[in-house]
Amino acid sequence: MSTRPYVIASAAVSLDGYLDDTSDQRLLLSNEEDFARVDEVRAGVDAILVGAGTIRTDNPRLLVRSGRAHPAKVTITGSGDLDPAANFFTTGDVEKLVYTSAPAPVRDRLGAVATVVDGGRPLDLRRVLADLAARGVGRLMVEGGGAVHTQFLTAGVVDELHLAIAPVFVGEAAAPRFVGPGRFPPGRLQLTETRRIGDVVFMRYHLGQAARDHRRLREAIALAANCPPSATFRVGAIVTDAADRVLATGYSGETAPHDHAEEVALAKLGDDPRLASATIYSSLEPCSARASRPVSCTQRILDSGIPRVVFAWREPDLFVDCVGAETLRAAGREVRELPDLAGLVQETNAHLPFRT
């Protein structure tokens, strides 16, 4: 069972690594097009977190500009030195959560405008994240500032890092840096995207387990290219062990026309004991009902004991109403959806009349 949300850390930085300058005016490092990209990311998460320092300095609204639903807003503070009239609290009809190491005085100050939650003393990020997950936050965007980014990265709780590099120098020693000193995750991050956005360069990295998931899921998606022509979904699946070694692969129609990718891969493993700590990657959400065979892939995964399921594309309502992800989660399995890769799966399934 996942105990924390999927965490995306996001920042715009100057060429010399600063988040802002020391002036009273907020430094706009992103350009218009890059702010639109940030807006897309905001629209795809359940909550946005910034540190109390950012609320004091920027007075941000943290809303989605493009008319879609606003995510919840989250902050962390020790002092509770936050103005109840700040935009963070007064804008957007959404939940505002304040995690603090001093709940009683902070509740006195902010209890009327936010839900104040005990974050432990000292504040424990994993406890904060577990509480957010329990409140239904599956995806969290962390926008900063520097103290917050440093702590999330050094605590090893960041899955994706989004960095926009702006073509300016700040050059002030007292300005906030993207991160301060600390014990960061060792080794090189996995660079998964670079994009030129006008004069800004956008870079996306995956870290830790998220990097392994991203790589294996791309491989599963690529397997679907082997599927024979069909009037149904073309899907690829890979089962890995706890050390990320491939145990089995499968693709739709591999051994018979009605085969699903997951059932092919699972059939190759029988009741292999390594399934008890395995992950199954599938380009499509595992089916929960099917016309061609009596047992769904969701049921086969449950029967196999596999504790983790990672998929890219939530099944569109073309043939049946799929509740695979919900069913697996309800049974206590960890389910990771990587919607950023759904477009690749849709390309492989362009023969089907789904709408995006």
Ligand SMILES: NC(=O)C1=CN([C@@H]2O[C@H](COP(=O)(O)OP(=O)(O)OC[C@H]3O[C@@H](n4cnc5c(N)ncnc54)[C@H](OP(=O)(O)O)[C@@H]3O)[C@@H](O)[C@H]2O)C=CC1
């Ligand atoms: N370019 C960009 O993308 C972004 C830039 N920024 C910039 O970053 C700057 C702010 O960064 P920074 O000053 O580092 O502040 P942060 O936004 O990182 O907030 C730091 C504050 O958060 C609270 N906090 C952090 N960790 C803990 C903890 N473990 N326990 C309790 N409270 C904690 C404390 O609040 P308290 O003091 O109340 O106890 C602390 O002072 C601003 O200039 C802003 O413009 C911000 C976001 C994005």
Ligand SMILES: Nc1c(N[C@@H]2O[C@H](COP(=O)(O)O)[C@@H](O)[C@H]2O)[nH]c(=O)[nH]c1=O
């Ligand atoms: N300056 C800066 C960012 N700043 C972030 O945006 C927040 C303000 O958002 P809003 O309330 O929507 O105006 C601010 O508090 C900080 O978290 N973000 C970026 O992607 N690029 C930028 O150049």
